[in-house]
Amino acid sequence: MRLLWLQRETRRAVRTRQREAAALLARTSMETCILGLWCLHNPTAASKLRTSEFNDLVRNRTVGAPVRHG
Numbered sequence: 001m002r003l004l005w006l007q008r009e010t011r012r013a014v015r016t017r018q019r020e021a022a023a024l025l026a027r028t029s030m031e032t033c034i035l036g037l038w039c040l041h042n043p044t045a046a047s048k049l050r051t052s053e054f055n056d057l058v059r060n061r062t063v064g065a066p067v068r069h070g
Helices: 002-015 021-040 045-063
Strands: none
Touching: 002 021, 021 045
């Protein structure tokens, strides 16, 4: 569903001559397609992605956390 929406938005951006938006949407479409194919090919891909996203979230949260003085 997301890929279809991205394709439609890319076509709309091309029709309205929004070059940068069209390029970014096309890139996102390709990334979504590749990710979807990887998830179909590898049964553990979705859990690896969730774990990776969670670890990134925790890492970024601790890096950006305010420092308490006291």
